[in-house]
Amino acid sequence: MALLQIVEPGESAAPHEHRLAVGIDLGTTNSLVATVRSGLAVVLRDELGRPLLPSVVRYLADGSSEVGYEAQAGQALDPRNTIGSVKRFMGRGIADIAGREAMPYVFDDAPGMLRIDTAGGLKSPVEVSADILRTLRLRAEASLGGALLGAVITVPAYFDEAQRQATKDAAKLAGLPVLRLLNEPTAAAIAYGLDNSAEGIYAVYDLGGGTFDISILKLSRGIFEVLATGGDSALGGDDFDHRIFCWILEAAKLRPLSVEDASVLLARAREAKEYLTCHGVAPISGRLNSGEVVDLQLSTEIFAEITQTLVAKTMQPVKKALRDAGLSVSDVKGVVMVGGSTRMPQVQRAVGKFFRQDPLNNLDPDKVVALGAATQANLLAGNRAAGDDWLLLDVIPLSLGLETMGGLVEKIIPRNSTIPTARAQEFTTFRDGQTALAIQVVQGERELVSDCRSLARFELRGIPPLVAGAARIRVSFQVDADGLLAVSAREQTSGVEASIVVKPSYGLSDDEIATMLKDSLAHVKDDALQRALKESQVDARRLLEAVRAALAADADLLAADERARVDSDIARLESAALADNRRQIMLAMDDLEADTKDFAARRMDKSIRRAFAGRHINELEGDSVAAKTGEVA
Amino acid sequence: MDFNSDHFSLFELPPTFRMDAALLDGRYLEMQSRVHPDRFASAGKADRRLSLQWATRVNEAYQTLKKPLSRASYLLHLADHDLGSENNAAMPADFLVEQMEWREAVAEARTAGEHHELEHLHHRLQREIGERYDELAVLLDDRRDLEQAADRLRRLMFIEKLLIEIDDAMVACEE
Numbered sequence: 001m002a003l004l005q006i007v008e009p010g011e012s013a014a015p016h017e018h019r020l021a022v023g024i025d026l027g028t029t030n031s032l033v034a035t036v037r038s039g040l041a042v043v044l045r046d047e048l049g050r051p052l053l054p055s056v057v058r059y060l061a062d063g064s065s066e067v068g069y070e071a072q073a074g075q076a077l078d079p080r081n082t083i084g085s086v087k088r089f090m091g092r093g094i095a096d097i098a099g100r101e102a103m104p105y106v107f108d109d110a111p112g113m114l115r116i117d118t119a120g121g122l123k124s125p126v127e128v129s130a131d132i133l134r135t136l137r138l139r140a141e142a143s144l145g146g147a148l149l150g151a152v153i154t155v156p157a158y159f160d161e162a163q164r165q166a167t168k169d170a171a172k173l174a175g176l177p178v179l180r181l182l183n184e185p186t187a188a189a190i191a192y193g194l195d196n197s198a199e200g201i202y203a204v205y206d207l208g209g210g211t212f213d214i215s216i217l218k219l220s221r222g223i224f225e226v227l228a229t230g231g232d233s234a235l236g237g238d239d240f241d242h243r244i245f246c247w248i249l250e251a252a253k254l255r256p257l258s259v260e261d262a263s264v265l266l267a268r269a270r271e272a273k274e275y276l277t278c279h280g281v282a283p284i285s286g287r288l289n290s291g292e293v294v295d296l297q298l299s300t301e302i303f304a305e306i307t308q309t310l311v312a313k314t315m316q317p318v319k320k321a322l323r324d325a326g327l328s329v330s331d332v333k334g335v336v337m338v339g340g341s342t343r344m345p346q347v348q349r350a351v352g353k354f355f356r357q358d359p360l361n362n363l364d365p366d367k368v369v370a371l372g373a374a375t376q377a378n379l380l381a382g383n384r385a386a387g388d389d390w391l392l393l394d395v396i397p398l399s400l401g402l403e404t405m406g407g408l409v410e411k412i413i414p415r416n417s418t419i420p421t422a423r424a425q426e427f428t429t430f431r432d433g434q435t436a437l438a439i440q441v442v443q444g445e446r447e448l449v450s451d452c453r454s455l456a457r458f459e460l461r462g463i464p465p466l467v468a469g470a471a472r473i474r475v476s477f478q479v480d481a482d483g484l485l486a487v488s489a490r491e492q493t494s495g496v497e498a499s500i501v502v503k504p505s506y507g508l509s510d511d512e513i514a515t516m517l518k519d520s521l522a523h524v525k526d527d528a529l530q531r532a533l534k535e536s537q538v539d540a541r542r543l544l545e546a547v548r549a550a551l552a553a554d555a556d557l558l559a560a561d562e563r564a565r566v567d568s569d570i571a572r573l574e575s576a577a578l579a580d581n582r583r584q585i586m587l588a589m590d591d592l593e594a595d596t597k598d599f600a601a602r603r604m605d606k607s608i609r610r611a612f613a614g615r616h617i618n619e620l621e622g623d624s625v626a627a628k629t630g631e632v633a
Numbered sequence: 634m635d636f637n638s639d640h641f642s643l644f645e646l647p648p649t650f651r652m653d654a655a656l657l658d659g660r661y662l663e664m665q666s667r668v669h670p671d672r673f674a675s676a677g678k679a680d681r682r683l684s685l686q687w688a689t690r691v692n693e694a695y696q697t698l699k700k701p702l703s704r705a706s707y708l709l710h711l712a713d714h715d716l717g718s719e720n721n722a723a724m725p726a727d728f729l730v731e732q733m734e735w736r737e738a739v740a741e742a743r744t745a746g747e748h749h750e751l752e753h754l755h756h757r758l759q760r761e762i763g764e765r766y767d768e769l770a771v772l773l774d775d776r777r778d779l780e781q782a783a784d785r786l787r788r789l790m791f792i793e794k795l796l797i798e799i800d801d802a803m804v805a806c807e808e
Contacts, residue, residue: 017677149675178696179674223662324805418696419668447765480685481670546676593678600679604687607667612645612660629719 008137012144019149019379019542021179023373026129026153026167028087028236029209031055032367033136034374035144036383041191041371044143052366053139055209057131057581058082059120067135079104079263081118086132088210089114089125090170091162099242104259110282113166130173136175145535149542152377154209156368158231158317158397159182160443161455175531179380181482184208185215186226186394187372188243188338190614192363194221194375194390200333201227203322205351206369207314207341210236216325216332216576222390228324228416230317237308237341238271243306244269244298248284252294261288267435274300277343291373304346311350318354320378324416335359340366393418396483402475403440403449405430412477415445419483424476426492430462435466437473441487460489462496496548524596536585540577543589544570547596550603565595638688639711641750650705650773652698657740661695691788701766702793705773705786713777716786728788743802751803764790 022044023034030052034043043051050069058071060357065075075082083105089097106117115122133153140148153176155167164181171178185204188588194200198219206213213231217224245266248254256633257265264286276298284296322328335351342348351359363371376392378384395418401411404427413423429437437460444452463471472492472567479485490497547570551558558566575586641648644660667674668670668687673680697703735758742750765785772782 117705163650180671225667260703319804319807320646376671380671382675391662391669392671393665393669418692420685421692422689423693477683480687542675543677546680596680600683604668604680604683608664608687611664611667 008157016589017381019381020140020144020146021149021374021377021383022138022144022151023182023370023377024133024151024153024176025187025370025373026133026155026170027055027208027369028086028211028238029055029061029086029134030349030366031132032139034367035140035377036374041160041374043367043370045139046139053135054084054130055086055132056082056084057086057128059118059123061119065120065131067131076260076263076267078406079200079259080106081120083116083118083123084126085210085401086125086128088128088234088238091117091160091164091166092125102242102262104263113162116415126170126173129167129170133170133174133176137174146178146261147531147538149381149538150177150377152182152187152373152380153178154182154184154187154373155231156206156208156231157185157213157215157226157229157394158211158233159483160233160398161483162453163233168200168482168484175535177535178482179377181484182373182376183215183226183229183394184369185211185213185229185338186217186224186392187370187376188336188363188368189215189217189371189372190223190375190390190392191321191368192336192360193224195363198334201327201331203318203332203335203355205314205318205335205342206231206338208236209341209346210234210238212236212314212351214314214326215323222272222387223392223393225393226395226418227327228321229395231322231397232313232317235313235503236339239310240273240307240341240344241266241269244272244284244303244312247298247302247306248296251296252292254294255290258289260415261290265294266289268294271304273344276300276303277345280336296371300345307344307346311346314347314503315350315354329355330601332357336363336368337361338363338365350550363494394480394481395419395481396421398443399445400455400477400479400485401442401452402427405444407449409442409444409452410445412475413479417479419479420481422476423476424474427473427475428469429463429466429471429473430450430468432468433497434471435463435465436461437463439475439487439489442487453587455485456487458487458489460491460496462494463491464494464496466493533580533582535580536589537577540573540585543592544573544577549594550596550599554599554606555612556602557606558599562595562599566592566599569595640697640707641696643691644698646683646698648708650701650708650770652701652704654699657695657698661691664691664777665695679760687705701769702786702789705769705782705789709779709783712779714783716783724787724791728791730794732791736798739795739799739802743805746806748803748806751799751806753805755796755799758792758799762789762792762796765792 007109013630022033022035030350032052034041045051051069054072056068056075058074058078071082075084093112094100094107094114096116102105108115108117108122113124115124137148151171151401153167153171155164168178168181182224185206188204188206189202194415200219202217202219204215204217211231212235213229215229216227218227248265248269268284268286272284275282280300282298284298285294332355335355335357337351342365348359375505395416396413397415399411399415400413401409404410410425412425413421430525438457439460440449440457441455442449442452442453446452460473473489474492475487475489477485477487488497547566569588569592573592576584644657644664646657646660665688668684668691670681670684670688671685697707706716729788738754739751742754769782769789772778772785
């Protein structure tokens with residue numbers, strides 16, 4: 001595939017060691033870790049050769065935990081302490097969880113995010129996810145033989161701010177440096193697009209265990225541009241299982257079930273669903289603890305009928321995303337199917353019918369997201385080979401705004417804005433002499449604050465007392481490449497300022513994470529201090545490499561005295577990185593960062609000035625050349 | 634190139650309303666492929682911060698220039714010409730009457746669930762918008778009549794809102 005040339009001459013001159021980077025699909029039902037080996041993305045397997053890790057964690061009374069198949073085996077036995085589908089709880093309060101009465105867990109309504117009361121103590125969804133991520137990290141380290149530079153972790157495109165932040169916190173808790181949070185359908189598009197040299201408009205239909213995403217992408221010359229995205233972060237295979245479960249209860253006329261029996265039946269329901277992928281009828285049988293016997297046959301017709309509304313529910317976001325992208329069905333060249341739940345024949349049929357074409361199923365729907373993430377991780381870690389290059393342009397799924405008078409939402413950044421993005425808006429006071437202003441940040445599409453998700457609340461104080469409407473308060477939103485938001489407010493006439501990384505109101509504070517980290521150490525065979533040291537050594541080497549490459553390319557941008565300072569910083573960091581004092585490494589890194597700050601800015605300017613230098617050739621290839629301007633000054 | 638230069642200079646395009654969309658797309662991607670945070674994911678803090686600022690800046694410029702209405706507003710802004718208020722009082726009566734008739738037609742079709750009629754209205758309106766863009770291009774690029782251009786732009790903003798209303802009505806019919 002023809003790709004954009006972005007490496008400056010000389011920049012890639014120095015060959016460097018291969019940096020260890022992985023892609024992680026942290027799924028509702030299963031999780032995977034993958035990496036790029038000899039140019040090929042591969043899923044890393046456990047010691048028994050199994051690629052998947054069931055996203056299930058069991059907490060035991062002695063403080064230990066089991067993760068994966070082992071925990072899954074204990075699910076029917078010990079449902080209260082065995083947490084599955086924890087992804088549905090990420091960044092959520094109790095009130096957000098539909099059908100929680102039917103779940104075997106004992107929930108605790110902590111402010112912001114719920115907790116689950118287990119034999120091993122109260123667990124936040126972040127901790128449970130961290131246990132899954134830690135298992136994957138250890139698998140990757142054992143398999144690759146070293147500390148990881150970082151990971152790309154995938155999240156549903158429709159995940160909101162709270163769910164994304166919770167995922168990032170989980171990675172932090174698991175000792176996993178995050179290179180990027182990547183949207184799952186986008187990851188799948190990378191895997192598919194690069195494999196098939198695809199060009200044109202593609203839809204990615206991603207129905208996982210607990211989440212649904214639809215993304216519309218434009219693929220052209222190495223650019224993956226997300227035009228629109230939509231979905232439902234509480235709709236997935238679990239809901240299909242639940243429909244079968246309800247059907248069993250009714251058809252077998254069962255009395256109210258114990259949590260153990262419910263757990264067994266739910267497992268039977270899931271097995272029946274999977275069986276129906278390639279059979280016309282699934283037998284469902286078993287004896288319950290209550291003595292009751294279940295012996296039923298579920299046909300594909302009945303299954304399709306009882307899940308019809310669920311399938312229909314996925315089509316609304318599909319229509320909306322197409323509309324947002326300004327496209328119609330006939331513009332879509334291919335529909336890529338992702339997620340284990342797209343194996344259900346009724347889903348395949350519905351998607352095929354809507355898009356008037358057969359969906360693309362040539363990639364393993366369970367693995368494609370992890371493989372795409374690994375490919376992106378490899379690129380972000382700087383391992384790309386010459387000419388092997390692409391660019392992702394993703395969007396935010398939900399609008400971000402502020403509460404204004406009367407509980408109304410003023411949208412600041414509309415959904416489907418390409419990230420990173422920033423936007424500022426001016427507000428004013430409504431009372432004479434008002435000296436403080438409460439700022440409520442919300443996410444969602446509705447006009448009333450009460451219908452949107454509240455992300456954070458903070459106050460700007462010390463506004464000079466003026467008549468109503470005289471103060472000018474500028475509120476700025478910045479969304480980074482992970483889709484995470486930072487908000488700041490500034491009164492323009494006085495310069496009073498307040499800012500917040502949108503987090504504390506719903507997520508975990510850094511202190512809470514530090515406490516959890518300490519708590520987990522007692523039970524995890526993982527020396528945190530040793531890890532932290534290793535991490536800083538990896539960081540130091542990464543920084544040294546980046547600075548050396550920069551010096552090789554643009555030494556002329558540094559004055560002699562600046563160069564001397566940088567050289568001495570490099571020498572100091574080099575020797576610090578060899579010793580075992582983490583503090584010394586951090587200090588030496590700070591110094592080098594500080595002394596190369598201006599250099600970085602000059603290099604960026606130079607790169608931008610060169611942006612159009614080679615354009616005549618590029619534009620002549622296309623036939624769009626109209627203006628012919630001279631060399632950039 | 635200066636971080637604070639205007640959006641047209643950023644992409645080295647002439648500050649005109651008429652725009653070669655393919656050229657703008659190409660320059661945007663070229664620029665973004667140099668400054669995007671994914672290019673600096675394993676770089677130092679300073680590089681990462683600069684990259685975030687630049688990528689944000691490039692996205693803002695592209696979004697502003699891509700859509701005709703925001704491009705026109707931006708041209709007026711660059712010329713220090715106040716767009717003026719968007720309220721009805723500033724609009725001539727015949728235009729407002731015309732708009733009212735359009736809205737009635739949309740509401741009628743919506744109530745009756747006439748999807749075809751809405752589609753027809755949509756196409757008619759889009760044709761009209763196209764003609765008005767041509768008019769705006771003459772005013773902004775050829776005659777440099779900013780006063781008239783601002784007036785036409787205000788009308789177009791009205792019409793654009795009407796188009797959204799029609800789209801919403803079509804969605805309501807589908808559901």
